[in-house]
Amino acid sequence: MGKSILKEKSYAFVILVVKLSQSLVTEKKEYVLRKQLLRIGTAIGAVIRETEFALSKADFIHKMSISLKEVNEPLYWLDLRKDTDYVPEEAHLIHFNLNKELVSMSVSAIKTTKSRN
Template sequence: MMENILRTKSMAFAIRVVRLNKYLNEKKAYSMADQILRSGTAIGALQREAEHAESKPDFIHKYSIAQKECNETLFWLELLFKSDYISEAEYNSMYNDANELMKLITSSIKTVKYGK
């Protein structure tokens, strides 16, 4: 069940990141646009890879990388806000979505590692 929620939310977040990338490219913030595009879309891509993990350790590994990508995305969002590329409302909205993804990923890892 959580993987379905995570699948849906990570896709929705990736779409938001793609739109943000387009906006940043219009502002000629190419480097930051590329960075957040890579990290923000990797979350969903890794979740999809984990759906067909070869083993529990492989699943945990893929989700652990998704955690790192999510954390990197949070960094880029903070930097974009603090350097006035995105508004506080945009930052809060995307930050909350990314933070929710982080919690879902972390919960999934703990469930597979330790059971519930």
Template sequence: MGDSILKIKSYEFALLVIQVVSKLQKEQKEYILSRQIMRSGTAIGALIREAEFAQSKVDFIHKMSIALKEANETFYWISLLKDSHYIDNDVFVSMNTNCNELIALLVSIVKTSKKNLNS
């Protein structure tokens, strides 16, 4: 996979999540939602890294599918943080844009991989 766009974007997104969570915990003393988004938001890149050394194409698809699920869950937490007024609209837009890009890339990879597996 090398330094693929997915690998880079997921790492940068994890750094953004860490930054937002740190601020939430320090300034707003919010720990419940921030722990959830920290877990799911950083898991995306970790799963993508795991997929690099998948034991088979099926294992690769499985790991990428879980990364997709984590990205979708992260989108939920981002929306919840915005709607509960823990993050402002600028932070939401930045996180939402990055998360949606990851979701789109992962959907494409999973679909293509499944198609190639069945060919």
């Protein structure tokens, strides 16, 4: 696969999620939201990494479709975190915008692969 912007950005997102989960515990003593964010946030990078070793075009599309589902879920948890006043708007936007970018990139990867013969 070589250098993959999607892989790099998903890893950067996972790093942000891990740091966020640490701050939720140390600063807010919040464990349920932390667990959900950490579970889904770390899954994103793992599933995207899996696509590197897809056995075929169909397998790649399948794995990317799974990653798209995984990438979309944190948007809910990030909004919940903001709307319950766990983080200020500026901090929320950093995570949220990177997450939205991952969704767009995943959709693009699937569409591009489907269009290739």
